[in-house]
Amino acid sequence: MAKRHTLSTVVLAAFVTSGASLAAQAPNTVPADGGDIVITPILHASVQVEHAGTVVYVDPWSVADLSRARPADLILVTDDPSHHLDPAAIERLRKPGAPVVLTAKAHESFPHGTVLANGERGTFAGVRVEAVAAHDMTPGQPWHPPGEANGYVVTLGGQRIFFSGVGECVPEIQALQDIHVAFMPMNLPLDRMRPRPVAECLKTFRPKVVYLYHYDNASARWFANPEQERPDNAQEIAATIQALRDALEGESIELRDADWYRRR
Template structure:
């Protein structure tokens, strides 16, 4: 047994710890792997999608190079130039808001597509919709309306929502038929646990992952409380808690 743990310790970070959740779709399985903070990898039908790659390229060792990278907005924990520079992007399309493209220094992507709030595109049979991601009220917002994106991706009929940095906006609350959602909760940058739970209860995803829950000073939001708040009112929602902050 001690040799097993030694081998596990010596494996690269992504191989030793990252575990994909599998969701069946009409065209094969969708595999979703939490990486770090707001970064995740989705693999479906031969396509690999990286969302907000962050925390160092070493976290992606052993994974396929991305066919497409989604970036929600320009802040450094989402647009991470250091991580991007360590990835093979020569055959990769970037989909991002205009401000990300304007700020991006590493433009080695094979193609760059600008997507604004309310717009959509299709990448290899994956429909990608941009949803507004912003703080309320706008007067004190760290994330202004119309700048950043959340995304809804359709993988063979399975709809996945990635919130980006946002409050529980009308756009989030109006979402329909979301199978899997990733929702942020780290005040003062995004909403706190209670309003996050309230927003999730409004759009009722089948599966919800709290992510992006590190606050200033490395304090972590209470995701167990989030789960309780959601399931006390709707026990049918599958709240999945994952450790997004290994090796902080």
């Protein structure tokens, strides 16, 4: 079935201030062997992670302000649309010869990387990477068919970090073990991965720390097309994130705030 992506958060009102600037994002840290892991949320599905001098970038996107981004030792691409696969952003950020790990579908558009299929694993730039299934189960558009997209588990300093990419809570995600940090999507306004399903998914593999990302497709569309009017959805998004917090109440899972859609 053909797939079309409509870029569609959950930004607390206090975060809705100014610019998708990497420099403006406050880094988050996670204790790890050999020093803290530094996590920098950037925009929508784009994340920069650093540990012991190694920089891993997931789904770099030129729409974000990349002027202060660190040169990447490893780039991971979860899917093929431009907000996941952006060849210009990859070439701008990757160090000479740095590996790019991606899906077979993305490889058709960017043939300069290494393909990992769902369930495969490898070591790139000294980093252990496992590809995890990422697809939809509930009919609708956009549609992510089985085998076309990847999530990734990355091991840094003994900590396993899961980037879910897009899709729903498939059995392969539920079977994950020993995940310290998880990045989970909430594909609003679609009736997939709403607060309750996200919470129930998290309870199956129980990461210690969770970042919600890839959740405000309307604002992501605006970043890609800033001549349009920005959607006035901050209150709706804040309420949705609060619903997820409520659904996780009493669980030993830390939901961290991050501003993925900062106003310019």
